[in-house]
Amino acid sequence: MTSRIRSLLNSPATGQALPLALADGATVRAFYVRRSYSAAWCAGTGAKGQAALALLAQAGDYGLVPARYHVPQLRALADSLAQPADAVGQVARLARFEVLLTDGVVQFALHLRRGQLHAFTPSPLEKTGAPFVPAVWVARALAAPGFAAALLRCQPPQREYRELQQALARWRRQPAGRNPSAHNRRTQQMALTLERWRWQAIPESEYVLVNLPAYRLEVVRKGQVRLSQRIIIGRPGQPTPTLNSRLTSFTIAPEWNVPRSVAVRHILPYLKVNARYSPEQDFLANNNYRLFDAQDRPVNPASVNWQAITAQNFPYTIRQSPGCGNLLGNIIFRFPNPYGLYLSDAPEPKRFARPYRALEEGCMNLERPVHLAAYLLGPDSTSAALPTEAQCEANPQPRTIFLKRPLPLHVRYATCAVEAGRLRFYPDVYGQDATLRRQLLNMHKAPQRSMQASLKQHRSKAANGANGTAFAGQRD
Known part of the structure; x- marks a missing residue:
């Protein structure tokens, strides 16, 4: 088995009966070099191999596509392994199953961590100088008592991702009903949102989150929403960008x-x-x-x-000047960013009652800014003596308050989320889902074209009498 794996990984692709079409052959080769080419999945009862294949087959529960991780080929090989065969043929099939499975699991772990489009960009969860190495993660998961649970810990831990992923898994098991296309669109919408969360994972346990399509700001602490309020965002012609920053101060009765x-x-x-x-x-x-x-x-x-x-x-x-009529209202939260954005009071409170609230020129208005200020101050809010809105308007004296405990601010674009246990969908107000859908579709088509070209080349060689032995049960 060891020599067969070594031969399979070090032989030219043209010499194989059917090309493996690995997504990352160099990483798979390095994985087996560290193991001296010993099998990772097929030794003994093969229980971990079965668990890994079952996990890849459920990739749709994570918004991913099983075919990208060789699931059809792996299932065909698993079927062929159950059939009687000579020892040489059996070992050859085991080696192909072994290498394909490793490639699929490594890619699956990478996409769970960083997403598909940004697979080579470190996640915000990765510390400087300590990048995520999927092959190492897979090796550690293999050594853990529960392989699947250990592997899945590479996902973003924050509540927004975790709750949506669980909701997607439940959604996929529900009957599609009378409108299967609508059900599939919602499935895809959740998959797109999970992809974005992987690029823009949140490493902190307490943070301020703005979700633009939901027109909502939340303060999250240890996985619980501590404060929530409606917001107004930039109109499509001047969209509010996603960003990461920190809230360090706010100004009462600001000058604009x-x-x-x-x-x-x-x-x-x-x-x-x-x-x-x-x-x-x-x-x-x-x-x-x-x-x-x-x-x-x-x-x-x-x-x-x-x-x-x-x-x-x-x-x-x-x-x-500060006071009545000031378009910043009675309070403004400025934060470092290259766009000149801020969070502020709203000059027209009635606009918060509208279902469509992409009405500003990039900046964001808060429905209850004083509530956010009080939360940010915490125990200091009493000593800071935050004025009421009426007091601000009656005596508009600018005053900046610096926070002893600054909070991370994350502005994100998620067209679906779980709110109070309920799955909610929001309009694609800036058309970003449509763009991401096209990008992922093009990405998925490229490996398929490559595999089809390899199979066409293989069939051409076979028709011309090229040497090679087909494995029993292997499907084109």
């Missing part, structure tokens, strides 16, 4: 530095129209805005020829 893009697109047109009317019709003053030049000096809006100002030559900065 109006982004230049907002100033020229939304405020400049009002200023041009306003210039035609009497000085009493001061749009900036009426909305608590102040105008500054490039040297940060105050400018009287009445002194500006607004008809000569365009979006291209706009030289001013606009700020909105």
Whole structure:
């Protein structure tokens, strides 16, 4: 058996009766080199081999495709191994089963950890200098008392992934009902979301999570949701990006530095129209805005020829003072990010009642920002004396509070989730599921084309009298 495995891994593919078409031949070869080419799955009763094949056959429960892990070929080989055969043929089939199974399990572990599209990008769960090595993980799982449970521990541990994966396994066992295509679409939606969670796993036990398609912010601690509230996100034309950051402070009664893009697109047109009317019709003053030049000096809006100002030559900065009408509301949570994003109060609370809440220009509005501030402060919230909304509006004095215990912030895109034990589906508000679906479909087609080409080459050689012995029970 040992010599057969060595020969199978070190012989040129062209010399094999049927090519193995391994996903990662180098890794499989290194796996067996460390074992001196001894069998990992077929020794003794082969119980671990059976457990591994059963696990690969259930890859759909994890949002993966069994065929990517050689399940059809492995089942065919397992069937042939149950048939009477000469000793040489039996050993040859065992060796093929052994090597194919290792390749399938190694790939399965890699995809569980990092996802399929980002298989070569370290997961956030991996510490610097200690990358995930799937072959080593498989070897450790083989040495563990329960192989399947040990292997599956490479998955993201956070509740969002874990609960959705369990929900997918249950969903796949439910009858499809009268609309099988709708049932399959939901199955695929869960698989896509699990793929994203593998790229963007959350390593912390306490964190703030924003799920954009759900229009919801949650604070999670030790697998439990401690706080949840509705949010408003960026519209599809200016989508809120996914990111990782930390909440370190927040500002009460903030001043708003109006982004230049907002100033020229939304405020400049009002200023041009306003210039035609009497000085009493001061749009900036009426909305608590102040105008500054490039040297940060105050400018009287009445002194500006607004008809000569365009979006291209706009030289001013606009700020909105704290208080009533401020578009940041009464509180803002700023956090490090390259997009200029923040979490803030909402100027129009009624918008939270809408089912569709992709209404902002990238930033996110909170339904109850003071509740989040109180949670972040913890026991310090009393001593910090957080004001009520009415107090903020009555006495708008800017004040920044720094957190003694900053919390990680993760913004994610998950079009399905388990909420309070119930599986929920959300609209693909930014069309990201559709894009990911196409990417995965193209990825799955590539190995199939490669295998078909190899089989075509093999049949051509056989038709021309090429040497080679077909294994009994092997299916093309």
